[in-house]
Amino acid sequence: MNLKPEKPNQLIFEHSRAGRRAYAQAPLQAPEASGIPAELRRSSPVGLPEASEMDVVRHYTRLSQKNFSIDTHFYPLGSCTMKYNPRACNTLAMLPGFLGRHPLAPETHSQGFMACMFELQEILKEVTGMAGVSLTPMAGAQGEFAGVAMIQAYHAARGDTQRTEILVPDAAHGTNPATATQCGCKTVEIPTNDQGDVDVEALRQAVGPQTAGIMLTNPSTLGVFERQIGEIQKIVHEAGGLSYYDGANLNAILGKVRPGDMGFDVIHMNLHKTFSTPHGGGGPGSGAVGVSKRLLPFMPIPVVGLTDDRGGAEATSHISHLTSHGIYRWLDEQDLPQTIGRLSAFAGNAGVLLRAYIYARLLGREGMHRVAEFATLNANYLMVELQKRGFDVAYKGRRASHEFIITLKRQKQALELTATDVAKRLLDYGFHAPTIYFPLLVPECLLIEPTETESRETLDAFVDAMVTIWDEAKADIEQVKAAPYTMPVRRLDDVRAARELDLRWQGNE
Amino acid sequence: MNLKPEKPNQLIFEHSRAGRRAYAQAPLQAPEASGIPAELRRSSPVGLPEASEMDVVRHYTRLSQKNFSIDTHFYPLGSCTMKYNPRACNTLAMLPGFLGRHPLAPETHSQGFMACMFELQEILKEVTGMAGVSLTPMAGAQGEFAGVAMIQAYHAARGDTQRTEILVPDAAHGTNPATATQCGCKTVEIPTNDQGDVDVEALRQAVGPQTAGIMLTNPSTLGVFERQIGEIQKIVHEAGGLSYYDGANLNAILGKVRPGDMGFDVIHMNLHKTFSTPHGGGGPGSGAVGVSKRLLPFMPIPVVGLTDDRGGAEATSHISHLTSHGIYRWLDEQDLPQTIGRLSAFAGNAGVLLRAYIYARLLGREGMHRVAEFATLNANYLMVELQKRGFDVAYKGRRASHEFIITLKRQKQALELTATDVAKRLLDYGFHAPTIYFPLLVPECLLIEPTETESRETLDAFVDAMVTIWDEAKADIEQVKAAPYTMPVRRLDDVRAARELDLRWQGNE
């Protein structure tokens, strides 16, 4: 007798039966689309499943239960800021008035929405110390694109046409070099020293009249604050380059130090990280960009402007506008003739921006400070506790920022225990794994970011699980290597996935 | 190494830490309640957990995953009509305009809501064949109370004061005799014959001048249609009693035969069954009552009336009112001076009624017919298939209504396999158990109600699981008796629960 019978896990297509339908979900009658010429009409089947409404609800409800998520598990995925997503942000952003607004609705029918967007711009300006903000990029990587494109536009506007190189530390996120390429630039990697800081000498060698700019994140993806930031800015700026701040790690410094004050010319923010909009199983995000004065003319459009009551003058940045009664209007290429232009069909991921705005209003000024404080407290505590229990920190003697790196190099050598093994086994203990194998320069690394919304008890339980796994590995490495045991599937064969590509269901052979 | 480590399953109180809070959820400042005299003030702790917002969200999200539900599992709980609850009913009933309406809002600010209630009354009148409907009872049992109270009021109004007995078939749901008691009546049980019908001879013996009325459900809780209904009505009515219809099984006959046409004087409907409002883990329900002409004056209040445009006359029942432009108003004891009165502080479970109304509009006239047709098709198919695979049906040779009974008497004798054992083992196969040990007169019974929203594949899979369990029992009864194996807990000790009462958490001893 099989005590634990498997329950069939079907694809929605396997539930499909010809003629089945969710009847309430389409018009009860539909006209013949006789206006469409025969040669343009579809003759092949539409290729969707045929299911009842309950089948669909049940199928996807059950599927959802197979996910780890913040709402169910600790999810310390480094560089991703998996903090609690306040439910109110979602509920309120989905009020019918917001969901129903057409992106091309006239400004007369858009003031409520635009007020939120304008105020979000103002809040982001203050929190980053930048002179202007455009909300349109749809994720961090598109924010990076906007940033590099603005740097290019700036040089081009000055006739400085030979600047085609973007400097990137070797620890950088893959989107940075990929973005440089997408902009048509060449990437030059700058090495990291053994303390986790940029090798300033190497940087000095690398800059020159070909330098368009540098892309940095600070604290870096190594989980440490780049202490020579002043020197780096000087070197790059003196060489005629501009500096770009990858805001993926803004959570670490919110209210503590501002990219604008660090001398950056342009930044992007990952609102889905720092401003806690939901990650949605992979998106949507928002990569709002902030710029210094000299890059203001190049911001991507549209941007929300405020015309004060007396008409005319564009409002300058001041928070008094949060209670202003002017009229909001869209600024486009007529207002910003040097703009790098539009990056999305409309105005970016508006619904995400609303969630970020609501979050910002809930936090307020004091709340902003505390984000970085407690994210940092949690990371340092977790780092120290893991160290005390014998784990190796990648950059000893450094403070953790909001995240830090554990390297399993020693465990790998001694026991063949890899970062993947630990990651998979953590799942059995009810923890999502940290980011593994990033940054690439630390062997067998776990990049751990607990975020400010987790409690001390959870961190302690995580430490215990890590220690237990190490003990398990000492006792029986093969069993650890076969983890996980309690997930809907056992360890998956990635190699086969890539070799025998099965990217869509083609029926039961 | 414990391959499948247990994850702690804490109470919310065990997450509590002094000083922790979900800060956004209460006013940021609160005044000293200095107006409250010291001797009336609370000095003891409030006794609630102290948790962060994320703790709470995570705790209850994870708890929810431990439930079986319609949205996740086949749930053939007989007599409960666990059909798909259309999501739109919920979403639309929760529109801010509905949620925010105060029950005592003036009629000027209530016409939208009242229109829905009026139309629901009209729809329920049509579908049951009754002359009037009051929506106020908050569940089936309260509908029963209203029904019996109306019967009492009717006799009392005629000065017929000795009628204190309520006749109830022995197969009846426990709420029927309990209701009779609550009304101050004596219950007299009428036996069932071996075909599942009421023993008409016994009924004839039982009636008399002391008879207030009879409570019946048809089809009965035995899953068969009471064929002698005409005769039964005659016997009861000739004895001066009234007849009450328990509408728990209305799903079986929607659009096929109407309680009013069967001669019932008063009925209740379980809108949370037939009209698919969610069961909510145990409620809320709605037990709207319908009455024949002679009971109209006694209906519980409030009821929604329609005054037509020209003012004055109360509208009679006709569907044209679904598009009427009259003014709705609440009818109360001034309009119905003989009413049995109010049964809830306001007007019953309004939000449930909205959901039922939406469901009714989605189904429409044709949809109503089909409910009974397909509920009956599914039940008969499932009954026949189980019979073919060797199971014993309680009433052979009878049609199933929307449900039917399997008895495991033979399996119990041969193998010690009980209804509980099968119920628990079904959980391992991913099926909620049918109702067990009800009705009490069939030994080791399973009352199975598949409902119209389940597909044939699901029914087939259920049959397979039943057969497998029987086979398992033949092979190793002890293992079946120890089921379930795949739930968050193994079989629970009910005896201990009742003997060592632990009804609230009192801290970790």
Added chain:
Amino acid sequence: MPFIPHTQDDIRDMLTAIGADSIDTLFDEIPAGLRCSGLPAIPEGLSEMAVNRLMQQRAAQDGQPLCFIGAGAYEHHIPAAVWEITTRGEFYSAYTPYQAEASQGTLQLIYEYQTMMCGLTGMEVSNASLYDGASALAEAVLMAVRANRKSKSARILVPAAVHPYYRQVAHNIVKGQGIALETVPFCTEAGTTLVESLQKYEGEDITALVIPQPNFFGCLEAVDALTDWAYAQGALAIAVVNPLALALLKPPGEWGAEGVDICVGDGQPLGSPLSSGGPYFGIMCCKQAHVRQMPGRIVGRTVDLEDRPGFALTLQPREQHIRRSKATSNICTNQGLLVTAATIHMALLGPEGLQRAAAASHGNTAALVNAVSGIEGVEVMFSTPAFHEVVLRLPKKAGEVLAAMAKNNVLGGYDLSREYPEMGEAILVCATETKTPEDIEHYAASLREALS
């Protein structure tokens, strides 16, 4: 065929398996003469899109007036998380947890709810809910008659300061069993129930005394004295409370020397939206000694085969499905989903949050009194401190004043003249924590205008 998954093939094959030639055949046991020929008065089905539009219109039609009515249903902030989690299919579309092993989510939650309610009320046990506050009072009366074995009279004293609808409901439900509810008047100055007014019952066989806190007028009763009075008479004490108020007020378990025997109330202020009056849920707690007389479901903690803790319905022999005509009540389906919401709501607010919400409501009502105090002819009727409702005496017909304010989209209060004609023109007004200083000013302005 909305919500029906059957294909033509399914129907044909299933009928073949059954051996019937049409679906209609399956109804052949129904006497032909009774068969229904159609439901012409029911409109045709609509698509979800069309129903959506209809309901949006209906919901918008009633506006969203600024509401200062309380009278048993209170507008409070409900955290967004509450209903997002409560309406998860696993909670929403499950039923009574008969199969405990497959219902640990709901069962553990109810156990937590019972613990919270005991914490809030200071009582020893709680059930898993009744229908609403009014019917809970009726059940408490029935329970008291069973539980007070020494009393034979079935006489229950109910202050007139208890919500009039609660009194009506209780009367309607208990009267069949020959139980007499006797009304105790309130002091027209203080607005509360004086112990003196009970003196005439001393020495008589009284089964129970009902004690509201706050009472219907918002006033705070001298609960200790009332409870002690009941105890001294051999009557049980039944508290009827607003659970939110208990965040600030002495809990019924601590009233007088012994605490009350039974505590009921409406749970609405704990996470149920106003929603036209329901669904809400009835709270019932009692002393451990009375638990076997308590109606409704109760969840207990126990262990499984492997000695792990788990939860199950318990004490079921009290209930109708076992005890039938001798059950403690006929209740079966209760208000589970509202209990789910309340549990999450209380966990989110916590002790401090609930206290703040209560204190802010109290404070706003005081501010409202202040704001209207300058209006000529408007007076606070009672001298006793209130929780978050007050009675205002008006210099004009209350109904007309309220109608005028409603035109202005302000719901100014509950007109007391129908249920308490002796009070003259008076309204019951409530300002919860949801009201801003501007709202309160707006109220005063609107009242002033209506009176002018």
Added chain:
Amino acid sequence: MPFIPHTQDDIRDMLTAIGADSIDTLFDEIPAGLRCSGLPAIPEGLSEMAVNRLMQQRAAQDGQPLCFIGAGAYEHHIPAAVWEITTRGEFYSAYTPYQAEASQGTLQLIYEYQTMMCGLTGMEVSNASLYDGASALAEAVLMAVRANRKSKSARILVPAAVHPYYRQVAHNIVKGQGIALETVPFCTEAGTTLVESLQKYEGEDITALVIPQPNFFGCLEAVDALTDWAYAQGALAIAVVNPLALALLKPPGEWGAEGVDICVGDGQPLGSPLSSGGPYFGIMCCKQAHVRQMPGRIVGRTVDLEDRPGFALTLQPREQHIRRSKATSNICTNQGLLVTAATIHMALLGPEGLQRAAAASHGNTAALVNAVSGIEGVEVMFSTPAFHEVVLRLPKKAGEVLAAMAKNNVLGGYDLSREYPEMGEAILVCATETKTPEDIEHYAASLREALS
């Protein structure tokens, strides 16, 4: 401290463990001169109750006008179940499924999505989404340049009948790589792109031709001929489609003799609410031969250690986190949640439902044309059959007419005069299945009034 669980005890104990005497010490590596002293311009935090009220006001402020604008964002019925399931925490608050075993929900869903998109478009592979339709076109152009190894020119032909914002976005994104987008004019009678207008490119090195269906004006292009033309030139064919229209129209995989190489579009009509323009999601499908040039995430089916089927991200070496500066794109976070909604949406509508929604939209737009046809001076501009949008020529300034209609709470269409000044006073109008006959009459009446 909203959303921070730390008690004072926690803070003290954690700092002790770290060996720091204050939280501020933890920031001691930041050069003192850079430290930020405060954020005075950010307002104080609000409670959820206060934010709730603020957002309710903001949302209500813009009204809910009757909307006949399409132009790339379409109002369609979205089943209630779609977003109720999509916003379940397990979908909503998870991230990219890097740990496949703990993300089978999202991964299986994406695999199903990929299957559905292939079904709808008739293509062989689909990715897991790009940002939106406009940026998907940009990615398709970049992909075509990589994939068409025979072409050296990086010249892409883009009809002027492609959405103007899509063209702008594509230009803005690809221009850094020296890729030239060359505009192909449309026929001012037919409103479509004629093969004749491409003749001048014959024999030249063209990398790809973009083919919209329907085009920005709603007109149906002769897609077979255009696709065959591209194939004959050695250019890749890139389709830009409205996925809903494909329920009725020949899918890009079947255009011409060979089908297109790449198909992109905006997934918004499949379950994304209008929501001020986003989040929506970019669709991208291609021929199997090009899969390694495709940007974005892709999910594949594989097996686990016990040979059970399971799902995982695959072909990751195309992506930025592995290939870095040589990646197919810089995209990382995509539009996962919208894909979740779209998958549930498509499963609920099914083939028949999607066809009905499309046909009803087509029919309503035809009805609208009919309703306005009697209005003096109003003319349908193009002769070619349309899907669900049409261009109307107006006898008055388009901007003024639309403003007048908007005052009436009718959003009458998209003013074409800015992007297509050569068209004169013209608007692009759309009536989806959400519009009733009364809405359409109301439109006509409102237009008539605005013109009078």
